[in-house]
Amino acid sequence: MDRDIQNIVESVVPGGPVSTVTDVLDRQIAGLDALEMAARSRPGLLHRAWSSVWPVLAAIAIGIGAWELVVLSGWKPTYVLPGPGQVFPQLGKDLSESAFWSGLALTMRRAVVGFALAIVVGAVIGAVVSRVRFLRVAFGSLITGLQTMPSIAWFPLAILLFQLSESAILFVIVLGAAPSIANGLIAGVDYTPPILLRAGKILGLRGFALYRHLILPASLPAFVTGLKQGWAFAWRSLMAGELLVIIGHHTSLGVRLEYARENIDAPDMIAIMIVILVIGIVIDRLFSAADRTLRARRGLDPS
Known part of the structure; x- marks a missing residue:
């Protein structure tokens, strides 16, 4: 049994003593918790609002620009297509x-x-x-x-x-x-x-x-x-x-x-x-x- 424990220790911390197993495992678990919390964390309200608004504003700007270009091309008179x-x-x-x-x-x-x-x-x-x-x-x-x-x-x-x-x-x-x-x-x-x-x-x-x-x-x-x-x-x-x-x-x-x-x-x-x-x-x-x-x-x- 002691030999098995030593093998586990060697796999976790090669050459390290048994007393360090708990510390290493704690650090690994803490790292996993940090990754999970980072995955769950959500951006702020302003960031989320801007992320949903700017594509709409960009589409509106592109649409208005294309509209103005069509009008400037003279395809139709302005009383028909202002x-x-x-x-x-x-x-x-x-x-x-x-x-x-x-x-x-x-x-x-x-x-x-x-x-x-x-x-x-x-x-x-x-x-x-x-x-x-x-x-x-x-x-x-x-x-x-x-x-x-x-x-x-x-x-x-x-x-x-x-x-x-x-x-x-x-x-x-x-x-x-x-x-x-x-x-x-x-x-x-x-x-x-x-x-x-x-x-x-x-x-x-x-x-x-x-x-x-x-x-x-x-x-x-x-x-x-x-x-x-x-x-x-x-x-x-x-x-x-x-x-x-x-x-x-x-x-x-x-x-x-x-x-x-x-x-x-x-x-x-x-x-x-x-x-x-x-x-x-x-x-x-x-x-x-x-x-x-x-x-x-x-x-x-x-x-």
Whole structure:
């Protein structure tokens, strides 16, 4: 036994006494702890904020520069394609008007209501279809087909059913977003580990309780991805609807965009397009933040 201990000592500290083993091992363990703490350490808040902001600022600068170069090339006259020097002052003027904010509020109200309805419809369809094999075979391809169908193709039917009304716009928003949300939930349920399902059944989970406490939490990452994609479809459907379905004197963002086109007011038209783009980017960042938080809580965030 003493010979074995001496061999271990020689392998750790060649030629060293037995008393140094503890010190050497302590230093090695301390080094491993330091490496682990360094791997776990995260940069400061300012550094993380700057790391996420500067790529966006760089992309904006590149986009504005390319835009200005196209304008300077003379490809189109400035009354058709104005440059940043004309558009951004118009954007500032729009932002100073109360009518603009009223139109923005109307657009966002439609977006929130339509997307909320789409979540309810998509979640119910996805939950039922994912667990009933007959419905999966019968309607699985149909849901995917509805997802790939252009939203604007629904508007003739929507106007026929609901005339020029809020219902027509909400109808198309739901049809545009619900299939993506349903497919996201279906994919999440499909990738739920079978061992979790067996464990849940052993614990007595059945029916709605199985969904509530096991399947839905397990499928949440894929469901969030479906929500993100569903929002993109909902936002595009809403913009198309506001361009086609003009209701009385309700001056939404889409209506302002159409009026600017009719009046050949290119600076105002592009300014409104920038607002629509910024809203889409902000919502996308919110969904990305929710996805990162979810992955971090489940230990899936490599950072």
